[in-house]
Amino acid sequence: MFKVNDNYLKLPGSYLFSTVARKDREFRAAHPDKKVIKLSIGDVTQPLAPAIIDSLHKAVDEMSKAETFKGYAPDLGYEFLRNAIVENDYKSREVDVSADEIFVSDGAKSDSANIQEIFALDNKIAVCDPVYPVYVDSNVMAGRTGTYDKETGLWSDVIYMPCLEANGFAPELPKETPDIIYLCFPNNPTGATIKKSMLQDWVDYANRVGAVIIYDAAYEAYISEADVPHTIYECEGARTCAIELKSFSKNAGFTGTRLGYTVVPKDLKAADGTALNPLWARRHGTKFNGAPYIVQRAGEAVYSDAGKAETKAQIAYYMNNAKVIYEGLKDAGYSVSGGVNAPYIWLKTPDHMSSWDFFDYLLEKANVVGTPGSGFGPSGEGYFRLTAFGTYENTVEAIDRIKKM
Amino acid sequence: MFKVNDNYLKLPGSYLFSTVARKDREFRAAHPDKKVIKLSIGDVTQPLAPAIIDSLHKAVDEMSKAETFKGYAPDLGYEFLRNAIVENDYKSREVDVSADEIFVSDGAKSDSANIQEIFALDNKIAVCDPVYPVYVDSNVMAGRTGTYDKETGLWSDVIYMPCLEANGFAPELPKETPDIIYLCFPNNPTGATIKKSMLQDWVDYANRVGAVIIYDAAYEAYISEADVPHTIYECEGARTCAIELKSFSKNAGFTGTRLGYTVVPKDLKAADGTALNPLWARRHGTKFNGAPYIVQRAGEAVYSDAGKAETKAQIAYYMNNAKVIYEGLKDAGYSVSGGVNAPYIWLKTPDHMSSWDFFDYLLEKANVVGTPGSGFGPSGEGYFRLTAFGTYENTVEAIDRIKKM
Numbered sequence: 001m002f003k004v005n006d007n008y009l010k011l012p013g014s015y016l017f018s019t020v021a022r023k024d025r026e027f028r029a030a031h032p033d034k035k036v037i038k039l040s041i042g043d044v045t046q047p048l049a050p051a052i053i054d055s056l057h058k059a060v061d062e063m064s065k066a067e068t069f070k071g072y073a074p075d076l077g078y079e080f081l082r083n084a085i086v087e088n089d090y091k092s093r094e095v096d097v098s099a100d101e102i103f104v105s106d107g108a109k110s111d112s113a114n115i116q117e118i119f120a121l122d123n124k125i126a127v128c129d130p131v132y133p134v135y136v137d138s139n140v141m142a143g144r145t146g147t148y149d150k151e152t153g154l155w156s157d158v159i160y161m162p163c164l165e166a167n168g169f170a171p172e173l174p175k176e177t178p179d180i181i182y183l184c185f186p187n188n189p190t191g192a193t194i195k196k197s198m199l200q201d202w203v204d205y206a207n208r209v210g211a212v213i214i215y216d217a218a219y220e221a222y223i224s225e226a227d228v229p230h231t232i233y234e235c236e237g238a239r240t241c242a243i244e245l246k247s248f249s250k251n252a253g254f255t256g257t258r259l260g261y262t263v264v265p266k267d268l269k270a271a272d273g274t275a276l277n278p279l280w281a282r283r284h285g286t287k288f289n290g291a292p293y294i295v296q297r298a299g300e301a302v303y304s305d306a307g308k309a310e311t312k313a314q315i316a317y318y319m320n321n322a323k324v325i326y327e328g329l330k331d332a333g334y335s336v337s338g339g340v341n342a343p344y345i346w347l348k349t350p351d352h353m354s355s356w357d358f359f360d361y362l363l364e365k366a367n368v369v370g371t372p373g374s375g376f377g378p379s380g381e382g383y384f385r386l387t388a389f390g391t392y393e394n395t396v397e398a399i400d401r402i403k404k405m
Numbered sequence: 406m407f408k409v410n411d412n413y414l415k416l417p418g419s420y421l422f423s424t425v426a427r428k429d430r431e432f433r434a435a436h437p438d439k440k441v442i443k444l445s446i447g448d449v450t451q452p453l454a455p456a457i458i459d460s461l462h463k464a465v466d467e468m469s470k471a472e473t474f475k476g477y478a479p480d481l482g483y484e485f486l487r488n489a490i491v492e493n494d495y496k497s498r499e500v501d502v503s504a505d506e507i508f509v510s511d512g513a514k515s516d517s518a519n520i521q522e523i524f525a526l527d528n529k530i531a532v533c534d535p536v537y538p539v540y541v542d543s544n545v546m547a548g549r550t551g552t553y554d555k556e557t558g559l560w561s562d563v564i565y566m567p568c569l570e571a572n573g574f575a576p577e578l579p580k581e582t583p584d585i586i587y588l589c590f591p592n593n594p595t596g597a598t599i600k601k602s603m604l605q606d607w608v609d610y611a612n613r614v615g616a617v618i619i620y621d622a623a624y625e626a627y628i629s630e631a632d633v634p635h636t637i638y639e640c641e642g643a644r645t646c647a648i649e650l651k652s653f654s655k656n657a658g659f660t661g662t663r664l665g666y667t668v669v670p671k672d673l674k675a676a677d678g679t680a681l682n683p684l685w686a687r688r689h690g691t692k693f694n695g696a697p698y699i700v701q702r703a704g705e706a707v708y709s710d711a712g713k714a715e716t717k718a719q720i721a722y723y724m725n726n727a728k729v730i731y732e733g734l735k736d737a738g739y740s741v742s743g744g745v746n747a748p749y750i751w752l753k754t755p756d757h758m759s760s761w762d763f764f765d766y767l768l769e770k771a772n773v774v775g776t777p778g779s780g781f782g783p784s785g786e787g788y789f790r791l792t793a794f795g796t797y798e799n800t801v802e803a804i805d806r807i808k809k810m
Contacts, residue, residue: 001615002584003525004679008687018480018690043476053469056699057462063662064458070661071448075423106511106694113692117546120408137691141522179407210406256475256698257468274409282413285423286542287518289511293661294461295697391471
């Protein structure tokens with residue numbers, strides 16, 4: 001008699017963004033005359049850059065001829081892409097990462113959900129609160145999080161690191177020692193970052209206590225300030241304690257094209273000496289079959305001279321939106337943060353409204369969809385996330401509407 | 406102190422096809438003058454059909470303009486693709502499957518590895534022997550298979566269903582009752598199939614004992630005989646006991662383009678009443694972010710009139726190769742099976758050679774790479790798999806060389 005994985009049944013409600021999408025859909029259906037503006041999910045709106053489009057067309061043509069057709073990709077991803085990654089994302093910053101430490105995937109969401117598989121089930125995770133829900137949910141599904149307390153919204157076996165106004169939305173070293181630490185900078189959802197010296201403290205801590213850091217750097221391209229690290233491997237000792245996740249979704253608009261990569265340094269070993277790089281290679285080779293060839297070529301084009309210039313312009317476009325949101329909300333009297341090194345603006349709901357109440361209020365009054373902070377964890381209650389990924393016109397209109405509420 | 410998932414450490418050696426690839430690579434490096442012909446991994450060689458190429462170019466163009474650009478895909482996959490699947494793969498056969506039971510993915514390999522996640526860890530799996538390694542390996546990684554016996558090549562907590570010459574390479578109902586049964590027809594690696602009445606017996610058995618069948622129909626398009634089922638849902642009662650996996654890799658050459666889907670009927674429930682469809686939806690929504698839009702459009706094109714005609718011609722091309730291999734080997738005195746409803750030929754090694762000895766012998770003497778039967782499980786020992794996915798010219802040459810050995 002087969003039984004289900006009852007860890008799944010512990011998950012409260014549905015995935016945050018599915019709920020947001022459902023509420024959005026229902027509102028549009030009930031009010032077909034209203035123009036709803038979506039500043040909720042971190043989904044880009046600008047088309048793929050011309051250099052990327054060119055490379056996609058070329059790769060499609062290759063797939064049309066027997067001589068240049070490509071079947072199964074190499075397990076780790078094509079060398080042309082892994083070499084471009086090493087050259088541009090690491091060597092250019094004098095950071096030591098080699099091509100056989102890069103694992104090309106279909107995106108950072110899959111990687112951030114799957115990476116926990118290579119660790120023991122009794123390992124304890126530490127997460128920021130608020131946090132990108134996938135880190136916690138994937139560990140819930142695996143059975144690593146204990147029981148859920150509906151009152152507090154907390155899991156019994158998870159170490160939470162509150163990110164609040166008081167600490168500048170940056171986590172402090174946890175009192176209880178974790179085995180696996182999830183960090184994301186620039187942060188989703190708060191848009192906060194930490195300086196290199198602070199990240200170095202985390203690396204030193206992880207090495208000291210024997211923890212592994214899962215470092216999500218999906219928003220790295222949005223960093224504008226000089227002392228904010230672009231990769232955790234800028235910190236000394238990170239190669240023995242950190243895995244890094246990267247995405248092409250936000251720097252190059254690949255949310256619907258799907259590409260990402262994970263770095264697992266060969267120096268990263270468990271206490272018993274087991275190296276993580278071959279474990280992840282085994283997972284990759286057994287449970288995944290590579291990103292599409294044409295998409296890997298598109299990824300390569302992101303690193304071409306034209307691709308770099310064009311995607312840089314897109315990032316500037318979104319960061320201008322971030323400025324519009326940040327300053328508009330501030331003018332309107334909101335308490336806001338983020339939006340400087342990240343495409344997210346984190347605002348305090350007015351009049352102590354709950355996050356979901358503010359969601360409904362904003363949708364009803366301004367026809368703007370955002371993301372309730374409480375969806376990212378208990379410490380997100382009373383906060384709200386807006387993204388800079390809309391069009392400029394919609395962003396300006398949304399902020400105007402919010403100002404008039 | 407973080408620890409690794411020590412189930413990974415139980416896995417013997419590396420993934421079968423990685424080992425085959427390594428031996429191939431080493432031989433080529435040592436003998437740069439030899440022309441090695443690869444009939445090992447089931448990787449296609451014909452380019453994508455013109456109708457698919459057209460739709461890819463069109464979709465790439467859509468990604469280049471803001472008005473038609475696509476970001477994150479719907480969780481289950483685009484409706485245009487799910488509707489085309491329902492219409493062509495199910496309704497046309499008068500089989501009841503609806504669009505919200507279809508989950509579009511990046512391929513059947515991922516799905517066949519991930520599907521075990523929604524089941525309890527103490528559920529017992531039954532697999533054919535020989536079998537596609539991913540079914541077993543993904544369960545090893547999850548910790549569901551007990552201990553590995555190096556002598557026998559068997560896992561203590563897996564129910565093996567030997568597929569031998571004596572039973573026409575078709576599994577018999579197991580003596581011990583499993584919770585999860587993996588079936589693959591047309592079979593990889595043996596190329597065998599079973600008739601609809603036999604599959605009905607499996608469905609009846611699963612419903613009787615409360616087991617779930619994971620039915621891998623990746624090779625469905627290669628069926629040429631009338632009484633062989635194209636989908637398990639042709640059998641009465643399959644909606645309450647079976648999940649079906651499908652791939653675009655073999656019917657349309659998507660091995661390097663990556664697309665597949667899984668069917669989880671809403672009627673499929675565990676003994677406690679928990680429905681599997683929403684569980685898989687939750688997994689899909691939390692740990693995956695959809696197949697690329699352009700690839701989903703390519704999948705839709707497979708079902709267009711031109712796409713159907715063109716991919717049908719490709720399948721005929723490969724099946725002609727299968728005939729060349731089957732008849733050539735038979736002429737040469739080999740004992741062969743498969744190759745009628747499947748692109749795989751399963752041959753008995755001559756003179757009681759071991760599978761890996763024959764691999765080395767074939768590579769050395771004929772410069773042909775195949776797959777050792779023992780790599781698929783202990784009952785595959787003494788057998789060898791050749792695929793029909795090469796070019797016609799290479800296939801003819803490979804068989805000529807084998808004949809001359």
